[in-house]
Amino acid sequence: xILSSPGYLAFLVAVYLLFWLCRANRLACLGLILLANxxxxxxxxxxxxxxxxxxxxxxxxxxxxxxxxKHPFVRRALVTASVFMNIVLxxxxxxxxxxxxxxxxxxxxxxxxxxxxxxxxxQAMTYTIDVYRRDARATRSLLAYLATVSxxxxxxxxxxxxxxxxxxxxxxxxxLAPEEGGRALFLIGVGLMKKFLIADYxxxxxxxxxxxxxxxxxxxxxxxGVYAYAFQIYYDxxxxxxxxxxxxxxxxxxxxxNFNQPYLAENIADFWRRWHISLSNWLxxxxxxxxPGKRTRAMPYLNLIVTFAIGGIWHGANWNFGVxxxxxxxxxxxxxxWQAVRGKKKPSANLALRTMRILAAFHFVVLSWIFFRASSIxxxxxxxxxxxxxxxxxxxxxxEFVVVFSFAVAGHYIPKRWYERSQQAFVAVxxxxxxxxxxxxxxxxxxxxxxxAAPFIYSKF
Amino acid sequence: xxxxxKTSLAILxxxxxxxxxxxxxxxxxxxxxxxxxxxxxxxxxxxAPPAPVAAPSPASAAPESRRVxxxxxxxxxxxxxxxxxxGIMSHFxxxxxxxxxxxxxxxxxVLHYGDSPVTADSITADARAILQQRFGDAGHGFVxxxxxxxxxxxxxxxxxxxxxxxxxxxxxxxxxGFHGLGGVSFEGGVGASSTISLPDNRHTGMEVQFLxxxxxxxxxxxxxxxxxxxxxxxxxxxxxxxxSFGLPSGTGRVTLSVTAGTVRLFGWSFEKKGPGVIYHSxxxxxxQVQAVLWYFNAGQWTIELRHMHPDLxxxxxxxxxxxxxxxxxxxxxxxxxxxxxRVKTALPExxxxxxxxxxRGERDSSGDIVTMPILPRIxxxxxxxAVDEGCAFFDTFDAMGGAGTMARWYESQPRMVSADFTxxxxxxxxxxxxxxxxxxxxxxxxxxxxxxxxx
Numbered sequence: 001x002i003l004s005s006p007g008y009l010a011f012l013v014a015v016y017l018l019f020w021l022c023r024a025n026r027l028a029c030l031g032l033i034l035l036a037n038x039x040x041x042x043x044x045x046x047x048x049x050x051x052x053x054x055x056x057x058x059x060x061x062x063x064x065x066x067x068x069x070k071h072p073f074v075r076r077a078l079v080t081a082s083v084f085m086n087i088v089l090x091x092x093x094x095x096x097x098x099x100x101x102x103x104x105x106x107x108x109x110x111x112x113x114x115x116x117x118x119x120x121x122x123q124a125m126t127y128t129i130d131v132y133r134r135d136a137r138a139t140r141s142l143l144a145y146l147a148t149v150s151x152x153x154x155x156x157x158x159x160x161x162x163x164x165x166x167x168x169x170x171x172x173x174x175x176l177a178p179e180e181g182g183r184a185l186f187l188i189g190v191g192l193m194k195k196f197l198i199a200d201y202x203x204x205x206x207x208x209x210x211x212x213x214x215x216x217x218x219x220x221x222x223x224x225g226v227y228a229y230a231f232q233i234y235y236d237x238x239x240x241x242x243x244x245x246x247x248x249x250x251x252x253x254x255x256x257x258n259f260n261q262p263y264l265a266e267n268i269a270d271f272w273r274r275w276h277i278s279l280s281n282w283l284x285x286x287x288x289x290x291x292p293g294k295r296t297r298a299m300p301y302l303n304l305i306v307t308f309a310i311g312g313i314w315h316g317a318n319w320n321f322g323v324x325x326x327x328x329x330x331x332x333x334x335x336x337x338w339q340a341v342r343g344k345k346k347p348s349a350n351l352a353l354r355t356m357r358i359l360a361a362f363h364f365v366v367l368s369w370i371f372f373r374a375s376s377i378x379x380x381x382x383x384x385x386x387x388x389x390x391x392x393x394x395x396x397x398x399x400e401f402v403v404v405f406s407f408a409v410a411g412h413y414i415p416k417r418w419y420e421r422s423q424q425a426f427v428a429v430x431x432x433x434x435x436x437x438x439x440x441x442x443x444x445x446x447x448x449x450x451x452x453a454a455p456f457i458y459s460k461f
Numbered sequence: 462x463x464x465x466x467k468t469s470l471a472i473l474x475x476x477x478x479x480x481x482x483x484x485x486x487x488x489x490x491x492x493x494x495x496x497x498x499x500x501x502x503x504x505x506x507x508x509a510p511p512a513p514v515a516a517p518s519p520a521s522a523a524p525e526s527r528r529v530x531x532x533x534x535x536x537x538x539x540x541x542x543x544x545x546x547x548g549i550m551s552h553f554x555x556x557x558x559x560x561x562x563x564x565x566x567x568x569x570x571v572l573h574y575g576d577s578p579v580t581a582d583s584i585t586a587d588a589r590a591i592l593q594q595r596f597g598d599a600g601h602g603f604v605x606x607x608x609x610x611x612x613x614x615x616x617x618x619x620x621x622x623x624x625x626x627x628x629x630x631x632x633x634x635x636x637x638g639f640h641g642l643g644g645v646s647f648e649g650g651v652g653a654s655s656t657i658s659l660p661d662n663r664h665t666g667m668e669v670q671f672l673x674x675x676x677x678x679x680x681x682x683x684x685x686x687x688x689x690x691x692x693x694x695x696x697x698x699x700x701x702x703x704x705s706f707g708l709p710s711g712t713g714r715v716t717l718s719v720t721a722g723t724v725r726l727f728g729w730s731f732e733k734k735g736p737g738v739i740y741h742s743x744x745x746x747x748x749q750v751q752a753v754l755w756y757f758n759a760g761q762w763t764i765e766l767r768h769m770h771p772d773l774x775x776x777x778x779x780x781x782x783x784x785x786x787x788x789x790x791x792x793x794x795x796x797x798x799x800x801x802x803r804v805k806t807a808l809p810e811x812x813x814x815x816x817x818x819x820x821r822g823e824r825d826s827s828g829d830i831v832t833m834p835i836l837p838r839i840x841x842x843x844x845x846x847a848v849d850e851g852c853a854f855f856d857t858f859d860a861m862g863g864a865g866t867m868a869r870w871y872e873s874q875p876r877m878v879s880a881d882f883t884x885x886x887x888x889x890x891x892x893x894x895x896x897x898x899x900x901x902x903x904x905x906x907x908x909x910x911x912x913x914x915x916x
Contacts, residue, residue, distance in 0.1 A: 013472055023463045181468025204824075208880030215611040216577070216884065250468070386611055431467050435474035442479060 003156060003191075003243040011036075015152075016250045020176065030170060033147040033251070040152040044115040052120065052150055055089060058082070059124050060145045063131045063138035075132060082128035090121035090314070118314065119158045122282055124149050127163040129286055136164035144170055153247040157240050159258040159278035169253050176252050182427030185434055187246030189426075189441050194239030196445040198408045202232045205401045211373050214383045218393035222386040224405075229373050230366045231408040234262065237276070263365070263412055266347065266357040268331035269339075271365055283311050301337060305329035320371045320380060327368040541860055541896070543814065543904045544844065545853040553812035553901075554908035556772040560596045560736045568599040568735035572642075572743060572769060574753070575777035577612065578819070579744030583885055586616035587894025589740035592901075597737030600664055603730040603769075606647040606655045606717070610746050617660030624653030624719075630756040631747040638758030639672055639699070641727020642765040644745045648725045650678065654718040657729065662686075662713030665734050666705065669717065670727040670765065673702035678722025684712040694724045701727075701764045727765075741769070749781045750796050754803070763807040771811055774804055777857075779818035779839045780883060786835045794842050801850045815847040816855045819893060822867030822882030830868035830882055837864065853904075860896045 002008065015036045022028040041048035062082045069075045127149065130136035139145050147170070148163045176184075210217050210225030217225070238259040248255045258277050265271035272280040288307045293299025305326065312325015347357065374380035426434060543550060559567040571592075573585050593599075604615055607622020609629045614620070628635040630644040640646050647655075662685075669682070669692065677694030686709040694702060708715075708731075717729070732739060745752065753762075766774075782789060797815075804813055817840045822830040840858045847854035862869065870877035870889055877889035885893060 013476070016472070017464070017469070020464045020469075175463050176465035176468060178465070178467040181465050181471070185468065185471060204880070212876075212879035212881075212886065213612070213884055215581075215614075216879075382611075389611060391611070431471040432474050434471040435478060438471075438475045439478045439482065443482070 003153070003240055003247070009188075011040075012247050012250065019251050023175070026170065027143065030141075030143045030147045033151070034143065037147065037150040037152045037155070040155060041115070041150070048115070051089070051117070053146065055085060056124065056146050056149050057142065058085065059128055059149070060139075060142050063128050063145075064140070066128065066131045067138045079128055079132040083125055086121040086125045089117040089124075092117065115156070119154055119156070119160060120150060122158075122160045122279075123154065123163060126160070126282065126286065130162065130164050136162075139163075139167050151248070151253075153244040154255065157237070157244075158276075159241055159244065159256050160282050161255055161278070165256070166253065172252075176250070179427050180249055180252070182434060183423060184246045184249035185438065186423050186426045187242045187249065189246075189438055191239040191242030191244075191246060192445060193441060194235040194242065197448055198404060198411070199232045199236035199239060201404050201448065202228045202235075202401070202408065205398065205404075206396060207232055207373075209396070211375070211379070211383070214379065214386045217386065217396060218391040219386050219389040220392045220394060221396050222383055224397055226366060226370055226383065226387065228405055228408075230263070230362070230369050231405070231412065233369065233373075234259070234412065235408060261412060261416070263362050264358060265361045265365075266354065267335045267361050268328065268364060269335045271361055272328075272332070279311070283307050287311075301333040304333045304336065308332060315372070319377050320374055323377065323380075324368050324372045327364075327371065331364055331368075541900055541903065543853050543855050543900045544848065545904065546848060547851040547853075549851055550773075550812045550814065550853045550904055551908060552810055553773040554905050557596060557738075557905055558909065560738065563597075563736050566735050568732070569596065569738045569773075570602075570769065570771040571738070571740045571773045571775065572766070572771040573741065573775040573777060574748075575742075575744045575775075575816075576748040576780050576818075577744065577746050577883075578780075578885060578890060579742055579777060580610065580746050580748075581612050581744065582615040582742045583887075583890035584894045584897065585740060585742035585744070587891045588897050588901075589738070589742070590616075591895065591898040592738045592740060595902075597735065598663075598733060599735045599737030599739045600666075600730075600732035601660060602732075602739045602741035603643060603728050603743065604657060605643050605645050605728045606726045609645050612746060613744075615742060619658030620655070622647070622653075622655035625649045625655070629745060631745050631749075631752045634756055637699075638756055639725070639727075639761050640757055641670055641672075641701075642762070642769065643728045643743050644748070644753070644757065646672075646725055646727060648723060649719050650723045651719050651721065653724075654716060656714065656716040657731075658714045659712075659731060662711045663733055664708055664712060664731045666707050666732045667715065668703055668705040668730045668732075670729070671702045671704070672699060672725040672727070674699045674725065676722065678724040679720050680724050680726075681718050681720045682706065683716045683718070684709055685714040686711040689715065691720070695722075701761050701768070703768055741771070747781055748778060750776075750778050750793070750800050753778075754796055754800050759803060763803075766804070766807040771808065773812045773814060774808060775814045775816050776800065776804070777816040777818075779836075779843060780821055783818070783821055783833050783835050783839060786838075789835055789839055789842065793839070794846055797843065797846045798850060801846065801852055805850070805852075812853065814853045814855060815843050816897070817843050817857045817859075819857050819861060819883075819885065820864065820866040822871070822878075830865075830871055832864040832867070855897060855900050857893060857896065860900065861893060 015032065018032055019029060022032060038049060038052070041052055059082055062078050066075055066078050069078060127136070127145075131138050144167055145163065148166045151161070151166065154161050206221070206225050207229045210222050211229070214222050241258040245255050245257075256278050260274040260277065262271055262275035265274050284307075287310060288303055291299075291303040291306060293303065306329070308329030309322060309325045312321045312323070312328070315321040315324070348354070370383050371377075371380045374383060426437065429437075553569070553571075556567070556569040560569045571588075573579060573588070575585070579585050589602075601615065601618060604618060604620065605613065607625050607627065608614070608620055609627045609632075625647040626649065627633070628640070628646045628648070630638075630640040634640075635646045647653075667682075667689070669680075671677075671692070671694050673694055673696035675695070675697065677696060679691060679693045679695075681691050682689035689708065689712075690704070690706045692704040696702065715729075717726075730741070782793060801813060801815070804811075818836065821833045821836050823833050825831045836858065840856060844854050844856065846852075858866075867878050867882040870885075871880070871882060875888060876886055877892065878885050
């Protein structure tokens with residue numbers, strides 16, 4: 001059940017109504033959320049009902065044991081067990097089939113889980129590591145923990161939410177203010193618009209073709225396809241995140257923000273403060289800080305590369321993702337080195353220089369997206385060779401594509417206050433106007449998109 | 462009751478309005494499709510990723526979609542078999558039989574003309590590999606002098622060229638129509654060169670096809686195992702020229718360099734000592750029947766076809782025509798007939814096989830991938846013309862599963878067709894190559910059993 005499907009929206013409405021009807025009873029609410037979470041998993045496969053409750057209960061017990069244990073060895077053993085279990089869960093979806101294939105297994109289709117457990121695993125690890133580091137207290141409510149760690153809006157692709165930040169929100173017995181409800185509906189509407197009217201349209205009308213068989217297209221068309229992909233993945237992923245944030249907010253739960261106009265970044269470090277923020281924070285707090293050699297001169301740079309190489313490989317058992325991670329790791333290490341050389345001197349605020357920095361960072365990211373999106377290193381090489389072939393031909397780029405692409409670019413770069421004003425306007429109008437706006441959006445999606453609901457790009461990671 | 466009032470009312474109103482739009486009468490653009498509304502209430506398990514597509518049997522072929530025009534079959538037919546009421550494939554099968562018996566110098570040659578998939582040696586590479594595995598490898602065959610399109614390529618062959626003025630029959634076109642066997646002319650002066658890396662170093666001979674012309678320049682051929690020869694393209698009149706050479710043992714790479722004046726080349730061909738099969742892949746980007754009929758100089762092409770003396774000519778067009786439905790109904794049958802006549806006049810002894818285009822998909826207004834409505838019509842026309850003209854016919858469209866195949870291929874894991882629903886990805890191309898080979902082998906088996914021509 002992807003978050004943009006009609007089925008999900010009906011499911012969300014049902015959960016919303018039941019949740020607020022029993023809001024006075026905390027246990028009933030948590031029970032309902034747990035039921036909704038497991039229903040969401042079961043929709044993908046009943047196998048999850050045998051995995052998630054067991055893994056979550058083990059992490060719950062490990063966290064309590066961690067809090068009680070005094071001996072460092074025992075504590076380390078406990079947290080290692082939790083980390084190991086969750087890494088196995090994360091790897092199960094994509095590396096078990098690969099390993100079985102390498103081992104010569106005749107068939108391993110039955111081993112492939114339809115839904116990656118990455119985001120569940122990240123959240124679960126966060127909890128036990130926080131308790132191990134004494135950054136968070138272990139909850140004594142199994143029900144609250146189970147409902148939190150598998151919270152359905154974050155299941156597919158985050159945002160990675162620390163259970164320690166989510167657990168207290170269940171305790172508050174508050175109502176949903178009309179402003180919050182309006183914001184939630186607005187976020188869901190914007191998310192659907194980003195997904196269907198922009199991301200899927202761009203993909204369907206050029207990007208997928210160009211990345212399938214780049215040599216069939218001119219250099220100019222491939223270049224446009226690559227630029228368009230940068231916006232497709234942004235609108236796809238941030239659209240998903242908006243729907244997730246809106247879904248949670250309908251239940252009075254605030255999830256962390258995951259995107260902040262990433263293509264306005266002035267360098268690659270800035271990019272990662274704006275793109276998939278919950279993942280970059282996770283990598284920093286739970287992987288980078290765990291690597292040895294923090295006080296040495298060279299190791300922090302190497303650790304950055306290692307962190308992002310691992311982050312790349314997490315995306316899939318494919319050399320492309322490794323190259324993508326390495327590009328970003330090296331980019332971050334170079335940026336950090338440059339910042340160390342410059343000291344505290346701030347970059348120039350001159351508009352032209354700032355624009356150049358933004359363009360340079362953007363093109364660096366676009367280059368890396370080629371490896372991220374291409375099906376193989378050979379395809380990525382074909383894409384690059386086509387771009388530099390100098391061939392110019394525009395027959396595969398339609399005026400409609402140009403309009404949607406221009407809208408996508410403009411939508412990303414508009415001042416934030418414009419977005420906030422439109423949100424405030426939506427929140428302020430009467431309920432029937434809100435409903436009418438959403439109906440118009442549904443009609444527009446039906447009219448313009450007409451391409452079916454493609455899965456969110458990040459739901460496979 | 463703590464139900465948030467405004468938000469709940471907004472959701473309720475939205476639900477009522479969408480339901481109303483689904484069922485109330487009104488203009489089409491103001492109606493939500495029933496499929497959307499039924500999805501709201503669908504709570505079955507998520508669909509598992511579609512399994513890889515296997516070569517379909519006629520019994521498992523999908524029912525035709527509503528978008529496919531009704532057809533009256535010419536006769537009961539098996540899509541996996543070649544339709545050959547005139548028995549024209551006998552010549553090819555006889556040659557294959559000689560090759561299989563390992564008779565001295567028994568080389569079976571196939572010329573496969575096609576559009577963009579064949580340009581990249583898709584389908585043909587797989588057909589070549591399968592046939593050569595069974596009957597022996599008599600060489601890679603014809604390759605253009607350089608890449609007219611980045612997309613051009615032959616499996617296992619490396620090709621680099623520089624300094625050529627390229628004129629393809631489907632694009633920039635040579636004014637005199639001299640495009641050679643492969644449909645592309647390469648003109649260059651001193652400094653122009655091409656290098657080809659062959660799939661292996663067991664080729665024993667090669668031939669360069671060029672235009673002999675008054676004042677024609679000269680070129681030199683150099684292999685990695687030593688010099689191969691020099692050729693002057695000077696001649697009294699304009700005529701197709703052919704320069705053949707034996708290759709030094711171990712030659713795996715050959716470089717052609719223009720040494721004097723200006724030369725005009727069409728391609729080079731590589732062979733091994735037979736017996737075996739040579740499968741020449743002759744793809745042109747954007748090719749249609751019209752391109753060959755109108756822009757190939759008929760006289761030159763005839764001489765080149767005769768020079769190659771193929772046992773089988775495959776005419777595999779139709780995909781690019783599918784965007785011109787009016788042309789299909791009015792001119793296409795006549796032009797296809799003329800092309801077949803031209804080939805048969807040039808090669809009266811050879812087998813001629815019309816191979817239909819693959820399925821081609823497009824999105825309909827509801828977003829579903831459906832077969833282009835004109836595609837089955839093109840296939841019908843091709844079948845009728847082929848039978849009328851005494852040619853054989855292979856229905857690729859039906860053999861690969863008929864209408865809706867590209868939708869299935871697009872949704873299969875791994876995907877078998879590009880997102881343009883037209884160009885096969887490697888898995889799809891290999892499947893079509895196997896289907897063609899399978900059909901040829903079924904016909905060959907019937908020939909050997911003495912039942913050829915009986916359908």
